[in-house]
Amino acid sequence: MSIADTALWVIERNSSQELTLGSIAAACKVSRSHLANAFGTASGWPVMKYLRARRLSEAARRLAGGAPDILSVALEFGYGSHEAFTRAFRDQFGTTPEEVRNGGSLDRLDLVAPLRLRDGRARMPIPALRQLGKRRLVGLSAPCSYEATIGIPAQWQAFMSEHYEAIADKVQMMPIGICRAPDEDGGFEYMCAAEVRSTASPRKPLAYLEIEPRSYAVFEHAGHVSTIFDTYTAIWNEALPAAGLDAANGPVLEFHNDAFDPDTGLGGLTIWILLESDRNGSTT
The missing domain is CATH 1.10.10.60 (Homeodomain-like)
Structure with missing residues (x-):
């Protein structure tokens, strides 16, 4: 189950x-x-x-x-x-x-029946355990929810076209997506970010985020980026429990592969899930 x-x-x-x-x-x-x-x-x-x-x-x-x-x-x-x-x-x-x-009638009420969840369409991914060093990130953050993830591609478009080039002291690598931990009502912050070398405060609407060194379970998403939620569903509901791993209350990181093409959505990425306790792994 x-x-x-x-x-x-x-x-x-x-x-x-x-x-x-x-x-x-x-x-x-x-x-x-x-x-x-x-x-x-x-x-x-x-x-x-x-x-x-x-x-x-x-x-x-x-x-x-x-x-x-x-x-x-x-x-x-x-x-x-x-x-x-x-x-x-x-x-x-x-x-x-x-x-x-x-x-004495329910005719005008939009009642919610018990959910019947379908099996995820993604194959259960196998995690690799890795250590992630300290990261300094500057990015565009926006509120999101599970019902409103359709807005994330537009957020990426705005970040890359309006803000990315102006970010100072960037590490020249593919941008990173960050999903902050959800709150009680299922809302979370999603950030489109670039890694930077310095801690200087960026100009609004950009924000600064620092990721401390920790252990992660890393999963590959090789398909089109639009199907990433299928992979997330398999990770959270099957892959982490099957591997005996405990996820921490912290941000999830999305590292785009070097081959990722933002014009087509192809090329894949890796999903980094913060673990509850330190585990051995290779440093990246």
Whole structure:
């Protein structure tokens, strides 16, 4: 069973229990960042957003069926007060619990059913364990989410056409992509970056990021760059658990191969996953 499937089971099995990203990750025996990435790449949903949507959908079914006490329904599905439940319910469905109970119908509600995840289309990649030395990076950072990764190619276009040439003291190598660790709602920062030799603060909108020496699991993505999410899904849900590796709550790095062609999206890249504890590996 994949990490995402395990998380789905935990969510559905414990619908009346208090659940957090940390507690679901602990049940899956992975870090919070690992769970957020595994679930997000496999489903397109942030974990906690899916949890809230599922609980509110089941609460709506209970209300439409004529539940006599709205507060009891609220408490059953993890809300501590009538007010908090009503606020979340209105945000999700655009109506109130009272209106659904009085109307006895779910016709106008966009309910979220339990997910059924399909198997990833990528073959399970085999990691290499490597050490990465200190890196100084300057790049263009933007908020992203699992539902909005379609914006990343445009971000790269803006970075390369408007900012890359003006970055001072660059190390002449292919640019690097950085996915920051997701937050509780599944949002993360994505940075298109160039490695630099100095620590001088760049001009806005560019930002400076320093990567400390650490151990990484490194995976090859040889296909077209548009299919990278299939590789990520296989990494987070299958390859890391199969290799007995624990991902840390830290950034994921994407190093483009020297043969990578930004005009065609071909040439491949390597995905570097930060590990929880130091492991032996070759220094790069």
